[in-house]
Amino acid sequence: MVKRAQTKKKASAKQARLNDDIGEETRLTMYRLQLEIRHLEQRAHDLFFQNLIKGTSHLALGQEAIASGFGAALRPNDYTFCTYRGHAHTLVRGTSMTGMLGELMGKECGMLQGKGGSMHLTDVEKGAMGSYAIIGAHLPIAAGAAWQAQYNKTGQVAVCFFGDGTTNIGAFHEALNFAAIWKLPVVFVCENNLYMEYTPISDVTAVEHPAADRASAYGLDSIIVDGNDADAVYRIAVTAFDKAREGGGPSLIEAKTYRHSGHSRADPASYRPKGELEAWLKKDPIPMYRQRLIDFGVKESIVKNIEDSVIQAVDEATEAAKASPPPPVDYAFTDVWADGGSSWRN
Amino acid sequence: MVKRAQTKKKASAKQARLNDDIGEETRLTMYRLQLEIRHLEQRAHDLFFQNLIKGTSHLALGQEAIASGFGAALRPNDYTFCTYRGHAHTLVRGTSMTGMLGELMGKECGMLQGKGGSMHLTDVEKGAMGSYAIIGAHLPIAAGAAWQAQYNKTGQVAVCFFGDGTTNIGAFHEALNFAAIWKLPVVFVCENNLYMEYTPISDVTAVEHPAADRASAYGLDSIIVDGNDADAVYRIAVTAFDKAREGGGPSLIEAKTYRHSGHSRADPASYRPKGELEAWLKKDPIPMYRQRLIDFGVKESIVKNIEDSVIQAVDEATEAAKASPPPPVDYAFTDVWADGGSSWRN
Amino acid sequence: MAELTYREAVAEAIAQEMRRDDSVVFLGEDIAKAGGVFKSTVGLWEEFGDLRVRDTPISEQAILGAAMGAAMTGLKPIAEIMFSDFLAVCWDIVCNQIAKSRYMTGGQVDMPLVIRTANGGGARFGAQHSQSVENWAMMIPGIKVVAPSSPADVKGLLAAAIRDPDPVIFFEQKSLYATKGMVPDGEHVDEIGKAKVLRNGDDVTILALALMVPRALEAAERLQLERGISATVVDIRSLVPLDTKTILSEVIKTGRVVTVEENPRLCGWGAEISSIIAEECFYDLDMPIVRITTPHIPLASADELEDLMIPSVSRIFDTISREVD
Amino acid sequence: MAELTYREAVAEAIAQEMRRDDSVVFLGEDIAKAGGVFKSTVGLWEEFGDLRVRDTPISEQAILGAAMGAAMTGLKPIAEIMFSDFLAVCWDIVCNQIAKSRYMTGGQVDMPLVIRTANGGGARFGAQHSQSVENWAMMIPGIKVVAPSSPADVKGLLAAAIRDPDPVIFFEQKSLYATKGMVPDGEHVDEIGKAKVLRNGDDVTILALALMVPRALEAAERLQLERGISATVVDIRSLVPLDTKTILSEVIKTGRVVTVEENPRLCGWGAEISSIIAEECFYDLDMPIVRITTPHIPLASADELEDLMIPSVSRIFDTISREVD
Numbered sequence A, B: 001m002v003k004r005a006q007t008k009k010k011a012s013a014k015q016a017r018l019n020d021d022i023g024e025e026t027r028l029t030m031y032r033l034q035l036e037i038r039h040l041e042q043r044a045h046d047l048f049f050q051n052l053i054k055g056t057s058h059l060a061l062g063q064e065a066i067a068s069g070f071g072a073a074l075r076p077n078d079y080t081f082c083t084y085r086g087h088a089h090t091l092v093r094g095t096s097m098t099g100m101l102g103e104l105m106g107k108e109c110g111m112l113q114g115k116g117g118s119m120h121l122t123d124v125e126k127g128a129m130g131s132y133a134i135i136g137a138h139l140p141i142a143a144g145a146a147w148q149a150q151y152n153k154t155g156q157v158a159v160c161f162f163g164d165g166t167t168n169i170g171a172f173h174e175a176l177n178f179a180a181i182w183k184l185p186v187v188f189v190c191e192n193n194l195y196m197e198y199t200p201i202s203d204v205t206a207v208e209h210p211a212a213d214r215a216s217a218y219g220l221d222s223i224i225v226d227g228n229d230a231d232a233v234y235r236i237a238v239t240a241f242d243k244a245r246e247g248g249g250p251s252l253i254e255a256k257t258y259r260h261s262g263h264s265r266a267d268p269a270s271y272r273p274k275g276e277l278e279a280w281l282k283k284d285p286i287p288m289y290r291q292r293l294i295d296f297g298v299k300e301s302i303v304k305n306i307e308d309s310v311i312q313a314v315d316e317a318t319e320a321a322k323a324s325p326p327p328p329v330d331y332a333f334t335d336v337w338a339d340g341g342s343s344w345r346n
Numbered sequence C, D: 001m002a003e004l005t006y007r008e009a010v011a012e013a014i015a016q017e018m019r020r021d022d023s024v025v026f027l028g029e030d031i032a033k034a035g036g037v038f039k040s041t042v043g044l045w046e047e048f049g050d051l052r053v054r055d056t057p058i059s060e061q062a063i064l065g066a067a068m069g070a071a072m073t074g075l076k077p078i079a080e081i082m083f084s085d086f087l088a089v090c091w092d093i094v095c096n097q098i099a100k101s102r103y104m105t106g107g108q109v110d111m112p113l114v115i116r117t118a119n120g121g122g123a124r125f126g127a128q129h130s131q132s133v134e135n136w137a138m139m140i141p142g143i144k145v146v147a148p149s150s151p152a153d154v155k156g157l158l159a160a161a162i163r164d165p166d167p168v169i170f171f172e173q174k175s176l177y178a179t180k181g182m183v184p185d186g187e188h189v190d191e192i193g194k195a196k197v198l199r200n201g202d203d204v205t206i207l208a209l210a211l212m213v214p215r216a217l218e219a220a221e222r223l224q225l226e227r228g229i230s231a232t233v234v235d236i237r238s239l240v241p242l243d244t245k246t247i248l249s250e251v252i253k254t255g256r257v258v259t260v261e262e263n264p265r266l267c268g269w270g271a272e273i274s275s276i277i278a279e280e281c282f283y284d285l286d287m288p289i290v291r292i293t294t295p296h297i298p299l300a301s302a303d304e305l306e307d308l309m310i311p312s313v314s315r316i317f318d319t320i321s322r323e324v325d
């Protein structure tokens, strides 16, 4: 009995310490961010099936802890670069939900005026430097933003999110080597969700850990983190950012995770082995994180309050975006050039 | 005294054994190949300065042991793929010196009818599947030839030669991963001559050994060989070929070497630190190999005979190529399509 | 004859050729077990197995490089590049290697391969997944360029492309995948390099390709009904080789020509054809040569904006109504 | 005014702009310590140092990706792609990323960068190092495309390109590097998007670009002397924006037009301009529009063959002699 109590006491002391290094405020932020992503994406899913969102849409349900952990660790003037699966990473920079849903619906209120769509979400004012829909391209581009930070000694970092499948394309290799030799303040984050579209990553990759097993090819440390644990992600992010800001160069981080939905709206994900999804649903980052907050002594009412306010925010954004008209047709002809126009002749 | 004699005896026993595993015939072949490359390239150099060769030319003086070691280990129906610095690798397949010099001079007797030039030497009949002038492209192409061999179970291997600088381009990465996951019978040979054109490879590469330190990123062994020692190269080649033919998949080999001349004809190589060339000239593969033949008991007259016959062959090829007329102008309009023509309309 | 969709015709053509020739192999991303992201290759992996129908990593340079190396050594590979926009990540292999190797080697190297790719807009996918890049391919000496508009042409021309000893880029318009049409049963092989006159008229000749073909046909019907303008519609089908015989003779018949291109304006295929007409049929023309194209702007994703940019039936109708009097 | 070579004018323009603006940075392969493989950037590393003039690995996607990321966040990068043929290995960054980002983001993203590259043939370098790919760039919405023919234009237009808030691909013709010309001293900035009338004539208007400009001028002299044909020569200078005002007005003046293009025939810039003329000046033309181009074939390396392929003074002279009567 005594022994058990001691263990328990030790455990909660450890929990308290764990809570300390991150702090309640940051933890609540991360919980909110994860919920925002979850609810906004589920809403996008629903709107898709109401035919209010066209084209395509790639959800990151189940992967929320990664964007949230990094989001909480970033400074407002840091840069983020992400992919077509970029709702999460754009949202954690504090962008407007209405602007985002509006863009998915092709409305005038869309953050890109209806010109970009789901795969190109961008909010430069918030440091969300774009979503890139061609695999690999944004890795060297993120290195370029980091080069600017280094050149101007601004102390900014650039973070680049991408998937496991992306580690097999040439641009990955070029960007990693380039960032390493120039010691650029860029953090490459591989979200290993086990699949490259419909193909298991292990079928098409020569190593077990697509990113971590390649770090040494660029003189970098091999780093793997539990991508379903926002705290673990946050800690890794802080370490990598500190290194980058101190001139220590890039990091390559592999976060293990899983997407609950298919690759894109068209995909029922029938290629998954039986039971795989179910096993991962047990590791769903959001209920786990909720439980941790409670365990750490956060009041249920505070947690509930966050949950309600997120749902309310998503509801309001949905209504606002629905109410927005389609973009005026002359939007099609603006913004090719810096002068605002699109003319190629005089 | 006794001890020394014993050591000597031991040493020569070891030498005999060394000689045995390769055999005199193969060694003489490798000596001949090295000399052919050396003399043919020096001739190309001279012809350049007589303005009989135009355009550009990239010599591999000093790197002859690599092409020769692999050349001796290849079967006639194996495939080789090389770069703009490809005289050596084409020559070791047994291609005609006249065809080669003729091509460099833009003559009718040129192996490519004057359409390719120095950077595109190809002799498909001999398995020399082309010289590629855009960095990296031929690595996946070589993998494709190996795929054919695997698919048709022909037992062929494909060998792909490239430089240290090539390890930093995307196609390198894609080809290595691809070859590894499909277990293709392809051998990638990185000739590390310390420079990417005029820039030291260490200035632009995140690891010390540009190829070997990246092998693990593709689940491959890290292999480094003395690229100035044809015997060492030959042994590595045999091992890699055996593995490939047995279904063991690709190998990545880094051969350390040095080019005695500049990057291309325009380059005086003034970027080299003082003394570097001199140090490497002491490790010139050809005199070293000659000495080894003598040490192993090959008669001076046999060696001399090879030397004379190579010079004679280069002389004859030079005269034949000089005597050849320029290509008929209608050659410009043939061979775009399989039907021999170049028409894009009816 | 059977009614097939455009996407089904793709799989049917590949299956037909794989059955008759063991050297035909097929590789690409998610093309095997998943049947392709556009479901255009369903059933091939099941029929031909792991060795002939192979999923690849996201390594377009490796995909096309491997196809090239295999083609040079005796196979007849079909490689899928999922969206034609992605040709940009492997453009070197296409334009500098595949297109040039036979020529550069004085004819030593064979290159019997097909690159299939989903091209064009209309699906709200945005600027990086909607481009019409048939002009990129036409621009490069050494590649044949085919873009079918119907399921029958998909089957016949894709089969012909696979048998062709030269490299062919085969552009499938992604908005056409769901369209249906009658397709000949059994072995069906068409000829690459022949345009098709789909409608005969007296007043104006409309030259169109891929998705622009059904739109041109519909516009032609409306022009007849509403304006009494009688239009010839020519489906170009193949940009290289280009059937200038058919094109020029159809232009001369009406003396008026309009091209309808999905590629953005500058250096589109219509520019090339216009320049050939302006050089060779100048004295036969009764009207300036008019080009209708997607404007020279990246493609927007919102419905209203994308629809405005890609030539529509009503834009074709309006333009021709205005120009032809 | 001072006499400079075309290659010296490159370095002079870059130095001029780097002196006035700290946000201008320069990266590429062998451009710094070695001064460039064409010796066109000699002295820049010595003057501006390691942080502003940087050698890179052979990683063209990283070079242009880094330039793009830096441009988006406040720098004004100049990136060298050694030979324009190598644009193929980083084409995605050019055409899908750099060209489209401002538009796709509704104008949020700035892209003030310059890609310099050695373009064109004449040096016996063979099919992978001799291409004229100015039409590749013209084809892509969202990039400006400049190709100077003289040292003065190199200096003025490169300086303008560096100051331009939009991405510019700057094509330097490698056979022109050694040519000389008078260049204004001190700060010199030209305007992008203006063609230049270099010679006035009454009978025919020759439109040319880069290396084709001196050849067109020489042919025009011979036409005057030997045939009494008086030719206008227009140096297009910039393909995007295209100075259609100057071009069309010069075409109308003579009623006859010939384009001289180094790019291979299909979908070359001359096709585009021909199609504009055929649409907008149809009734002003007295003669078919004639295009003189490199044939649609990869370039051969042997002297005799290469010289036959790229439009020469005598081909221009012969063609115009034959067409203009």
Ligand SMILES: Cc1ncc(C[n+]2csc(CCOP(=O)(O)OP(=O)(O)O)c2C)c(N)n1
Pocket: A085, A133, A134, A135, A136, A162, A163, A164, A165, A166, A167, A193, A195, A196, A197, A263, C029, C058, C060, C082, C086, C089
């Ligand atoms: C160059 C290129 N090739 C192929 C695609 C099509 N594609 C889009 S997403 C995807 C899978 C990416 O997998 P991964 O990197 O693991 O990211 P995830 O989707 O799992 O987040 C593919 C193949 C593309 N967009 N770009």
Ligand SMILES: Cc1ncc(C[n+]2csc(CCOP(=O)(O)OP(=O)(O)O)c2C)c(N)n1
Pocket: B085, B133, B134, B135, B136, B162, B163, B164, B165, B166, B167, B193, B195, B196, B197, B263, D029, D058, D060, D082, D086, D089
């Ligand atoms: C994609 C591409 N970029 C640049 C070049 C120009 N280039 C030709 S050779 C060379 C250096 C290659 O170095 P390495 O791979 O070490 O081979 P080496 O020349 O030393 O044999 C460069 C940069 C090229 N041919 N292709």
Ligand SMILES: [Mg+2]
Pocket: A163, A164, A165, A191, A192, A193, A194, A195, A196, A197
């Ligand atoms: Mg994935």
Ligand SMILES: [Mg+2]
Pocket: B163, B164, B165, B191, B192, B193, B194, B195, B196, B197
């Ligand atoms: Mg080297």
